[in-house]
Amino acid sequence: xxxxxxxxxxxxxxxxxxxxxxxxxxxxxxxxxxxxxxxxxxxxxxxxxxxxxxxxxxxxxxxxxxxxxxxxxxxxxxxxxxxxxxxxxxxxxxxxxxxxxxxxxxxxxxxxxxxxxxxxxxxxxxxxxxxxxxxxxxxxxxxxxxxxxxxxxxxxxxxxxxxxxxxxxxxxxxxxxxxxxxxxxxxxxxxxxxxxxxxxxxxxxxxxxxxx
Amino acid sequence: xxxxxxxxxxxxxxxxxxxxxxxxxxxxxxxxxxxxxxxxxxxxxxxxxxxxxxxxxxxxxxxxxxxxxxxxxxxxxxxxxxxxxxxxxxxxxxxxxxxxxxxxxxxxxxxxxxxxxxxxxxxxxxxxxxxxxxxxxxxxxxxxxxxxxxxxxxxxxxxxxxxxxxxxxxxxxxxxxxxxxxxxxxxxxxxxxxxxxxxxxxxxxxxxxxxxxxxxxxxxxxxxxxxxxxxxxxxxxxxxxxxxxxxxxxxxxxxxxxxxxxxxxxxxxxxxxxxxxxxxxxxxxxxxxxxxxxxxxxxxxxxxxxxxxxxxxxxxxxxxxxx
Numbered sequence: 001x002x003x004x005x006x007x008x009x010x011x012x013x014x015x016x017x018x019x020x021x022x023x024x025x026x027x028x029x030x031x032x033x034x035x036x037x038x039x040x041x042x043x044x045x046x047x048x049x050x051x052x053x054x055x056x057x058x059x060x061x062x063x064x065x066x067x068x069x070x071x072x073x074x075x076x077x078x079x080x081x082x083x084x085x086x087x088x089x090x091x092x093x094x095x096x097x098x099x100x101x102x103x104x105x106x107x108x109x110x111x112x113x114x115x116x117x118x119x120x121x122x123x124x125x126x127x128x129x130x131x132x133x134x135x136x137x138x139x140x141x142x143x144x145x146x147x148x149x150x151x152x153x154x155x156x157x158x159x160x161x162x163x164x165x166x167x168x169x170x171x172x173x174x175x176x177x178x179x180x181x182x183x184x185x186x187x188x189x190x191x192x193x194x195x196x197x198x199x200x201x202x203x204x205x206x207x208x209x210x211x212x
Numbered sequence: 213x214x215x216x217x218x219x220x221x222x223x224x225x226x227x228x229x230x231x232x233x234x235x236x237x238x239x240x241x242x243x244x245x246x247x248x249x250x251x252x253x254x255x256x257x258x259x260x261x262x263x264x265x266x267x268x269x270x271x272x273x274x275x276x277x278x279x280x281x282x283x284x285x286x287x288x289x290x291x292x293x294x295x296x297x298x299x300x301x302x303x304x305x306x307x308x309x310x311x312x313x314x315x316x317x318x319x320x321x322x323x324x325x326x327x328x329x330x331x332x333x334x335x336x337x338x339x340x341x342x343x344x345x346x347x348x349x350x351x352x353x354x355x356x357x358x359x360x361x362x363x364x365x366x367x368x369x370x371x372x373x374x375x376x377x378x379x380x381x382x383x384x385x386x387x388x389x390x391x392x393x394x395x396x397x398x399x400x401x402x403x404x405x406x407x408x409x410x411x412x413x414x415x416x417x418x419x420x421x422x423x424x425x426x427x428x429x430x431x432x433x434x435x436x437x438x439x440x441x442x443x444x445x446x447x448x449x450x451x452x453x454x455x456x457x458x459x460x461x462x463x464x465x466x467x468x469x470x471x472x473x474x475x476x477x478x479x480x481x482x483x484x485x486x487x488x489x490x491x492x493x494x495x496x497x498x499x500x501x502x503x504x505x506x507x508x509x510x511x512x513x514x515x516x517x518x519x520x521x522x523x524x525x526x527x528x529x530x531x532x533x534x535x
Contacts, residue, residue, distance in 0.1 A: 014361065055437060059402035060360040067358065100284070100292050103353050103402075150478050150515040151289050179433060180478045 002026040004040040007072065011044030012051075014064030016071040023072040033076040037116065041072050045114025049199045059107070062198075066110040073113070087118040089209045092134040093144040094122030095178075096155035101148035104178055107198040108144065115202045117142075128155065128162035135168050141209050144201070147178040156181075157189040173208040177201060215335070215391050215426045215448065217470065217505060222497070224530035225335065225472070226481075226510045227451075229269035231518040232257040240516060241287045244271050247323035254324065258332055260520070261527045265335030268324045270513040271317075272396060275341045275377060276349040278316035279307060288516065296352035304369055307350070313380055322388045329389025338390035340382045342397025342429075343419075344412040346374035353399055360407055367411055375415045379422060386425050394428040394451055395419065401433040405441045413445045420446040428472065432512050439464045454479070454511030459499045467504050474511040475526065481510060481518045486525035493526050497533040508533075 002025050010018035026036050048065040051057035057065075091112055095105045102124040113119045120138050122130055135143055143163065147153035156176050163169045175193035176186055186194035193208050195201035217223060233240060235256040236249070243250040250269055258266055273283045273291045285291040298307060314322070325338045341349070347370035348356045359367045382393045400412040420427045426448030431438065434455035442450055442465075449470035452461060458474050465471060475481065480492045493508070500506050508530045514523070 058404040058407065060357040060404075060407060063354060063358050064361045098286075098289065103357075106354065149290070150482060151517075182479060184479070184483075 002029055002031060004031075004036065007036070007040035008044035008047065011041060011065055011068045011072065012047045014061065014068050016064075016068040019068045020071040020075065023075045027075060027079070033079040036072070036076050037080065041069055041076075042114060042116050045069055045111065049111055049114070049202065053197075053199045059103075062107060062110070066107075066114070069110070069114055088116040089141040089205065090118045090120065090138060091142045091144050091205065092120045092122060092131065092138060092140040093146070094126035094131065095124035095146045095148075096152055096159065097125060097127050098155060099147050099149050099152035100124045101178075102146075104148065104198070105144075105146035108146065108177065108195075108201045111198045111202050112144075112205055115206070117205060128159045131159045132162045132166045132168065135163060135172050136166065140172060142173045142175060142205055144205070145174070145176045147176075147181060150180045153178065153180050153185065156185075156191065160190055175201070175204055175208060217507070219504070222500075222506055222508050222530070222533070223264035223335070224508045224527060225263050225265040225267075225337075226261075226475075226523060226526060227267060227270065227477075227513045228257045228261070228263065228523070229254075229267065229513060230516040231514050231520065231523060233516065234520060235260060239287045240269075240289065241285055241291075243269050244285075244291065245317060245320060247320045247327070250320065250324045251327045254328060255331070258334065261523055263334060263527065265337055265507075266328060266332065267337040267339060267394065268321055268328070270339055270396065271321075272341055272345070272398075273349070274317050274321060275346050275374075275381060278314070278318050278381075279350070279377065280310065281349065293349045296349060296355070298350040298370075299352075299355065301366065301369060304350075304373060308373055311377065314384055318381055318384065322384050325385055325390050326388040336389055336391045337428075338382075338385040338388075338393045339396055340378050340385065340393055341374075342395045342400065342412060343371045343375040343378060343415040344403075345397050345399040346378065347371045348399045350374070353402075356399070357402060360403070360411060364410075371411055371415055375418060379419055382419065382423055382425070382427075386423065392426045392428055392448060394430045394449075396430050396432075398430075398432040400438070401431050401435050403438070405438055408438050409441045413441055416447065417445045420448075428470075430472075430512075436461070443469060449507070451509065452511065456511075458496070458506075459503075462500070462503045462506075470505045470507060471500075471503070472507040472509045474509065477510045477512045477514050477518070481522050481526070482515050484522065486519075486521045489522045489525040490529040493529040494533060497530065 195204040232253040236253040282294040428449040430451035451472040454476035
């Protein structure tokens with residue numbers, strides 16, 4: 001009988017091979033994929049988030065752990081029921097137009113996914129139109145935007161404006177982050193939330209959709 | 213080679229460059245590709261603000277481009293590397309054999325430094341990318357960070373080659389008249405102290421020792437966790453971003469190392485009023501009172517569009533604050 005705790009532990013130390021083998025074994029033993037997600041992968045990623053927050057882990061360790069999580073996710077994703085109840089919420093995330101820096105955005109996406117959110121990753125250099133289209137087509141709960149450059153963070157305002165124009169602003173929560181972004185800027189452009197780092201982004205996202 | 217700071221006053225050297233395009237009515241791209249345009253902008257900045265020292269424009273793609281990587285180059289924004297396409301020892305070997313020394317836009321910046329040195333009696337600085345950051349431009353930052361843990365030998369190969377390239381460029385900048393070169397190592401902020409020491413710090417030490425030059429290490433963002441390691445790598449100075457508490461940093465960094473910083477380039481310089489800038493400058497100056505070897509500066513490069521009156525307020529308040 002597979003020990004879900006063991007999967008968590010392998011994830012925390014970034015052992016992708018072991019996570020893959022154990023998840024595969026768990027599935028063969030007919031463990032519910034939702035249980036693997038909720039009792040192994042998510043708790044593992046939460047430990048990683050805590051270690052990152054308290055300075056025990058740094059970005060390389062988080063990326064290696066995320067790689068291990070993805071090794072497990074790749075196996076269970078196709079099996080997870082596509083119903084909303086399986087996820088904490090749906091997030092459309094991207095780095096804004098003109099900005100190609102995606103490491104921060106990737107970290108937030110990883111941590112959100114690790115916290116049970118369904119992620120639609122739009123990549124970098126994402127136009128306001130693309131954000132709006134995704135919000136509409138995918139019925140996301142949250143639109144999350146990242147920018148590393150002062151010159152590009154202004155595009156966040158354009159996205160919020162475009163969401164309003166499309167009549168979607170009241171239907172989604174908007175959260176923003178990135179090196180030059182501040183709470184003050186979030187307030188100024190009318191974003192619902194700002195997070196200074198990837199771990200706080202998870203708390204913020206949960207708070208925004210009322211799961212905290 | 214050494215650089216002595218005056219003992220009776222604090223130098224005021226903001227990381228100018230990009231805001232100067234308002235003075236010269238030019239585009240960022242023109243300044244980053246044409247030494248005469250850039251030198252003229254720098255000249256206007258010096259005339260207008262009378263800083264105690266000056267650096268050229270900051271551009272983190274110069275070295276990668278010189279190595280043959282393709283870059284995106286919008287007219288009004290900073291350029292960026294398009295594809296981080298070198299992934300293996302084999303790729304690196306091919307790059308190493310293609311490398312022929314200074315090329316691309318390196319001569320633009322060398323020429324700017326040469327002309328600043330010839331024409332101005334201020335401290336002459338220059339920039340070069342840091343070894344770990346250049347390795348990230350070659351391989352991709354995420355992949356480089358993963359390999360810090362999964363394949364450290366590969367990371368060392370990339371960082372070592374980067375160091376070699378940077379050394380040639382820094383030497384040329386020093387020969388052109390730069391009195392100090394700031395090594396820009398933003399990607400190192402992601403590392404743990406031990407990883408920083410292994411993959412960045414020791415390569416910086418090599419550069420400082422080998423070139424026998426006063427080098428500054430600049431890391432963007434909150435590098436508080438790295439301060440102890442940064443303090444003993446042979447840096448002449450540490451340029452720290454606004455998230456670092458400079459007063460606290462001065463307790464960790466020995467006073468033989470110059471501390472440079474660290475007013476918020478965005479929250480204060482770009483987004484505040486001249487009055488707010490003056491207040492923040494006063495607060496920082498009084499916070500750092502009594503600390504020797506301190507240069508009053510911005511935490512990082514000032515962005516395009518920084519109001520000139522804010523720079524004015526910083527310079528005036530900064531210079532007035534000293535005895």
